[in-house]
Amino acid sequence: MMTEQPIGLAKWHEFVNTQNLHVLADALADDVLFRSPAIWKPKAGKAMTMLYLRSAVRVFEDFTYHRQFFGDNAVVLEFSARVGQLSVKGVDIIQFNAEGLIADFEVMVRPANGLQALVSAMAQQLASADASNIER
Amino acid sequence: MMTEQPIGLAKWHEFVNTQNLHVLADALADDVLFRSPAIWKPKAGKAMTMLYLRSAVRVFEDFTYHRQFFGDNAVVLEFSARVGQLSVKGVDIIQFNAEGLIADFEVMVRPANGLQALVSAMAQQLASADASNIER
Numbered sequence: 001m002m003t004e005q006p007i008g009l010a011k012w013h014e015f016v017n018t019q020n021l022h023v024l025a026d027a028l029a030d031d032v033l034f035r036s037p038a039i040w041k042p043k044a045g046k047a048m049t050m051l052y053l054r055s056a057v058r059v060f061e062d063f064t065y066h067r068q069f070f071g072d073n074a075v076v077l078e079f080s081a082r083v084g085q086l087s088v089k090g091v092d093i094i095q096f097n098a099e100g101l102i103a104d105f106e107v108m109v110r111p112a113n114g115l116q117a118l119v120s121a122m123a124q125q126l127a128s129a130d131a132s133n134i135e136r
Numbered sequence: 137m138m139t140e141q142p143i144g145l146a147k148w149h150e151f152v153n154t155q156n157l158h159v160l161a162d163a164l165a166d167d168v169l170f171r172s173p174a175i176w177k178p179k180a181g182k183a184m185t186m187l188y189l190r191s192a193v194r195v196f197e198d199f200t201y202h203r204q205f206f207g208d209n210a211v212v213l214e215f216s217a218r219v220g221q222l223s224v225k226g227v228d229i230i231q232f233n234a235e236g237l238i239a240d241f242e243v244m245v246r247p248a249n250g251l252q253a254l255v256s257a258m259a260q261q262l263a264s265a266d267a268s269n270i271e272r
Contacts, residue, residue, distance in 0.1 A: 038248045071204060078229065110172070111175050
């Protein structure tokens with residue numbers, strides 16, 4: 001069980017509120033893994049994870065966190081959002097490393113039509129992302 | 137935060153291990169809601185929830201729980217499983233009522249191809265379920 005809030009969790013909430021990419025960079029471990037709701041194979045590293053997380057934050061509308069669940073140096077954050085006309089619910093499953101930085105960020109979304117809309121919207125967002133702004 | 141394990145959680149784990157439907161019935165509130173990973177609208181009531189949960193337990197192969205997360209009279213149970221040839225990961229998000237019975241059971245699954253395989257397998261399982269065994 002977590003006894004205090006990891007720095008990565010505080011920074012993550014600050015990023016969601018501000019969309020400040022420097023804050024997101026400070027939240028993530030260099031070797032972070034990002035596990036998408038759509039694809040099995042994780043994306044590895046800070047640059048790829050930042051690309052996906054900043055795109056996701058732009059794609060979701062009316063994004064709101066609800067219940068919070070605590071594990072062993074890990075949290076689950078429940079959210080609701082819209083993707084276009086569709087309502088989705090989801091969870092962010094965030095594992096922290098010993099320094100409190102985000103080591104593993106997994107997202108699951110329901111229902112199936114909302115997930116499909118998210119996949120389409122993310123593909124567009126990723127295609128239009130300015131890769132030169134991403135730390136490599 | 138939960139200070140002791142709700143009776144509904146102990147009964148749920150017992151059901152997963154034994155597939156004893158009487159145990160499942162004891163875990164659920166009469167007005168339980170089941171939220172499928174595929175469909176937005178929840179299924180209402182003990183009979184419908186039992187139908188979906190017992191079908192899910194039959195459809196998943198190599199079903200294994202991993203991390204556990206605790207909320208306000210609620211838990212998130214992370215699992216992995218196979219559906220046919222495909223690997224899936226998922227969460228059971230379980231909210232308990234004041235009596236410790238399961239009031240809301242929500243499932244999310246990733247990735248997208250695993251969810252689609254689950255939808256197909258569940259449709260077959262539900263079609264073959266012997267409705268006469270389900271408490272109405």
